[in-house]
Amino acid sequence: MSKTVVRSVEYFYASVEDRPGQAAELLALLAEGGVDLLAFSVVPTGASHTQLQIFPASSGQLQSVAKRANLALAGPHYALLVQGDNELGALVELHRKLAADNINIYASTGVADNHDGFGYVLYVRPEDFKRAATAAGVPNPPSWHPQPHVKAPG
Numbered sequence: 628m629s630k631t632v633v634r635s636v637e638y639f640y641a642s643v644e645d646r647p648g649q650a651a652e653l654l655a656l657l658a659e660g661g662v663d664l665l666a667f668s669v670v671p672t673g674a675s676h677t678q679l680q681i682f683p684a685s686s687g688q689l690q691s692v693a694k695r696a697n698l699a700l701a702g703p704h705y706a707l708l709v710q711g712d713n714e715l716g717a718l719v720e721l722h723r724k725l726a727a728d729n730i731n732i733y734a735s736t737g738v739a740d741n742h743d744g745f746g747y748v749l750y751v752r753p754e755d756f757k758r759a760a761t762a763a764g765v766p767n768p769p770s771w772h773p774q775p776h777v778k779a780p781g
Contacts (some may be wrong), residue, residue, distance in 0.1 A: 631711030635761040639702030645677040660692030709747040713739040
């Protein structure tokens with residue numbers, strides 16, 4: 628019998644110029660600062676910019692490192708992180724629950740590992756987040772109020 632766990636996670640993003648090495652520089656900074664990541668994603672946001680999405684195990688640790696490095700982050704934002712046993716149809720029931728509650732998943736990404744497990748990040752609209760988390764079985768989901776882009780100090 629498979630076990631799937633769904634939880635609410637915070638994520639932040641940094642918008643950067645789209646050039647080689649941007650993700651490597653950020654990941655090195657986070658590693659040096661002791662930031663443990665649940666997930667990381669790079670998404671193009673136009674012809675010349677990229678969004679580096681950071682899903683930290685500890686938001687406080689990430690924010691502390693970002694402040695020391697004068698790194699502008701937007702967030703926190705919320706997503707659902709799904710982890711479980713990799714088996715055919717593992718995500719069907721979750722998608723059905725959200726669809727039954729008329730909740731649209733506007734983006735997602737997932738990966739299976741070589742130990743028969745998977746990780747999957749689901750993004751829903753801010754106004755649907757609490758309902759989506761509740762439908763997915765997340766206890767005490769936060770209400771999401773979008774945060775403005777945070778300017779780097781100085």
